[in-house]
Amino acid sequence: MFKRFLWLEWKSFFRSASVGKNIGLKVLLIFLALYFSVAFLVLGIGLYPLLRETFPDKDPLQMVNRLVLLWVVFDLGFRFMMQSLPVLDIKPLLNLPIARRKAVNFVLIKSMYSFFNFLPLFIIIPFGIFCIYKADYGTWNLIAWMMTMIAITQCVNFLNFIIKKKFTDNLKALIPAILILIVFAVLEYFEIFEASLWFGKMMNFLVINPYLTIVPLILVFALYKWNQLNLTSKFYLDAGLKEKQKDANTHDFVWTKKFGTLAPFLQQDLKLIWRNKRPKTTIYMSLILLGYGMFFYPNDAYQEFEAFYVFVGIFMTGIFMINFGQFVPSWDASYYPMIMSQNIPMKDYLASKALLISISVVILAILTTPYIYFGWNILLINMVAALYNIGVNVPILLYAGSFNKKKIDLDKSPFMNYQGTGATQWLVSIPLMVVPVFIFWLFDFFIGFEAAIIGLAAFGVIGLLFRANLMDYIVGAYRKRKHAMINGFKQTGE
Amino acid sequence: MITATNLSKIYGGTKVLNIDHLDIPAGQSFGLVGNNGAGKTTFFSLLLDLIQPSSGNIFNNEITVSESEEWKPFTASFIDESFLIGYLTPEEYFYFVGELRGANKADIDNFLSNFEDFFHGEILGRRKYLRDLSKGNQKKVGIIAALIGNPKVVILDEPFANLDPTTQIRLKKIIKELTENKETTVLISSHDLIHVTEVCERIVVLDKGELVKDINTSEATLNELENYFSREVGATHPEEL
Numbered sequence: 162m163f164k165r166f167l168w169l170e171w172k173s174f175f176r177s178a179s180v181g182k183n184i185g186l187k188v189l190l191i192f193l194a195l196y197f198s199v200a201f202l203v204l205g206i207g208l209y210p211l212l213r214e215t216f217p218d219k220d221p222l223q224m225v226n227r228l229v230l231l232w233v234v235f236d237l238g239f240r241f242m243m244q245s246l247p248v249l250d251i252k253p254l255l256n257l258p259i260a261r262r263k264a265v266n267f268v269l270i271k272s273m274y275s276f277f278n279f280l281p282l283f284i285i286i287p288f289g290i291f292c293i294y295k296a297d298y299g300t301w302n303l304i305a306w307m308m309t310m311i312a313i314t315q316c317v318n319f320l321n322f323i324i325k326k327k328f329t330d331n332l333k334a335l336i337p338a339i340l341i342l343i344v345f346a347v348l349e350y351f352e353i354f355e356a357s358l359w360f361g362k363m364m365n366f367l368v369i370n371p372y373l374t375i376v377p378l379i380l381v382f383a384l385y386k387w388n389q390l391n392l393t394s395k396f397y398l399d400a401g402l403k404e405k406q407k408d409a410n411t412h413d414f415v416w417t418k419k420f421g422t423l424a425p426f427l428q429q430d431l432k433l434i435w436r437n438k439r440p441k442t443t444i445y446m447s448l449i450l451l452g453y454g455m456f457f458y459p460n461d462a463y464q465e466f467e468a469f470y471v472f473v474g475i476f477m478t479g480i481f482m483i484n485f486g487q488f489v490p491s492w493d494a495s496y497y498p499m500i501m502s503q504n505i506p507m508k509d510y511l512a513s514k515a516l517l518i519s520i521s522v523v524i525l526a527i528l529t530t531p532y533i534y535f536g537w538n539i540l541l542i543n544m545v546a547a548l549y550n551i552g553v554n555v556p557i558l559l560y561a562g563s564f565n566k567k568k569i570d571l572d573k574s575p576f577m578n579y580q581g582t583g584a585t586q587w588l589v590s591i592p593l594m595v596v597p598v599f600i601f602w603l604f605d606f607f608i609g610f611e612a613a614i615i616g617l618a619a620f621g622v623i624g625l626l627f628r629a630n631l632m633d634y635i636v637g638a639y640r641k642r643k644h645a646m647i648n649g650f651k652q653t654g655e
Numbered sequence: 656m657i658t659a660t661n662l663s664k665i666y667g668g669t670k671v672l673n674i675d676h677l678d679i680p681a682g683q684s685f686g687l688v689g690n691n692g693a694g695k696t697t698f699f700s701l702l703l704d705l706i707q708p709s710s711g712n713i714f715n716n717e718i719t720v721s722e723s724e725e726w727k728p729f730t731a732s733f734i735d736e737s738f739l740i741g742y743l744t745p746e747e748y749f750y751f752v753g754e755l756r757g758a759n760k761a762d763i764d765n766f767l768s769n770f771e772d773f774f775h776g777e778i779l780g781r782r783k784y785l786r787d788l789s790k791g792n793q794k795k796v797g798i799i800a801a802l803i804g805n806p807k808v809v810i811l812d813e814p815f816a817n818l819d820p821t822t823q824i825r826l827k828k829i830i831k832e833l834t835e836n837k838e839t840t841v842l843i844s845s846h847d848l849i850h851v852t853e854v855c856e857r858i859v860v861l862d863k864g865e866l867v868k869d870i871n872t873s874e875a876t877l878n879e880l881e882n883y884f885s886r887e888v889g890a891t892h893p894e895e896l
Binding site: 424425428429432433436437495496497498499501502503504505506507643644647648651 | 703704705706707724727728730732734735737738739740741742743747751752754755756784
């Protein structure tokens, strides 16, 4: 049965509308994976000697154990953003003689072989072997430790599955978890209650009593079962229907009337965003990621290299642009033939998308103004980054959109539907952010900060001045690809 | 109104549509019948520039559809559910289409009041999104939306399929009224020979992409069509004739 599922996935990959793009990105991902594997392996081999040398009076294993909890939290956060969960289109399987449990097991077991689960092995195994030979613990004790670490990795894997499902169903469910996490972080920071210390002690205790490895193993099994129950119960066509019973929301966005001929399209897009889970999530993501600056601004290390702030600025003011813009026109995929045969000039259609994205950039730019607390330069950079986003990145993204021919299922419940939310989505956005950073750096390095600000702003202004010409060109690109798009959007599945 | 010349569509070496010449005058109610794979939907998709012809051209009011967008303001269509926006309520969808066709909210409300018995109380004011309606009700919305704003050309692909008998009868009435004053050109495809002979003044039969019959509807038409389709099972195919 597993072989058949794999066969289905293989076919769906190679027969999908965007197989070329998929393969290209897969190759890039493989290179990234190799890079990280090597980096982790080097760290794994070097960790024991490094700790020995830096802290000669401490036991390396105990130090590592103290960091395990931190790693778990970090790993979870990272996976939440990056890991695409294995998708299996269930609808056609429902009426076939396939046991529900088998399909669910396939999805879950496949997730165990994710690259994210192999990565920690590159540290765990070399470090464990070092400990066996160099430290005074018994061989069995360290094998137990390694088993535990692998079990913890799998726990994180399944926990992520659960959290991700909860998150896509209902964002608010995540707030208490985040609050608890913050409380623990604060307690840790002020050394009132150091959770990581206690977790480390537990790990140390486990190394001395290796039979306790059974506990994390049971935990993995429990989380697996939880996922299994969770997914099996949703393996029905109407699982997504329950909440649809709600009354339709008929808010009209009357204020869009100000935008004249574009108003109906703008209204349309706003309804699209508010009424469908997938695009709605992009709004929440944009607001959450406004906090991204907090990772960088308080840290003086970055003050030296201001070009990095451009990256942060482009990212914060453009996150909605990136998440929404790169899937234009796929959002409208399910009714694209209607858009193409109704009385809608392509130009107006695209202009309204550009307007919507530009408005989002302005709003996000305004929301970043409190960062002025960390200095005028940051405010300036963010504003210029916003200008650059509107002037240059919006047309680039819209142009890139003309190559989209993959459907996004808005109606589908988010159950096992994580189309495009994996690492690939982030990779596409790299050129959008790297180029302005480079422009800024060039001006900053050879002339100075003011010149860099003006230089970046100039690119934005030039983009705005030529907006009409750029849009004409983009309209041409969409016209040329129209039939390929209509055909691609007709295809269903991943 | 609509002219197709040397029109053909080839998919992977197979000709799925091949029409030398077809002229549909303005105001005609035109019916297209044929078995599955006859090329009915292909013809409509070409007419709406949703697919590209392999050869030839199709003109809508003398506008080449594959080259200009000028035909869009006076052409309305409903092919399948991909013409509906699932996350809108029926009212919002009608208003949206109305705005695209220069009709305001009051115009639309007025317009919709003519179709209350067609909707049978299942469409308006139900506070439901289109995606949550049944297939039949979705179809009702799509068909009526295609009539908004007095289009000169109305294209309906299989409008009778999926509808309940009462609604089919009401739809026939609506189409007859639409073509009464000979101002609107209506193109309909159907598998139901009875319906199509009732509402169309001209019927064209397609078989494997070829135009095999072009009939001006009369009393005898239904019989002729029924004979044709029952005979065809054992008969030679037109391209072998």
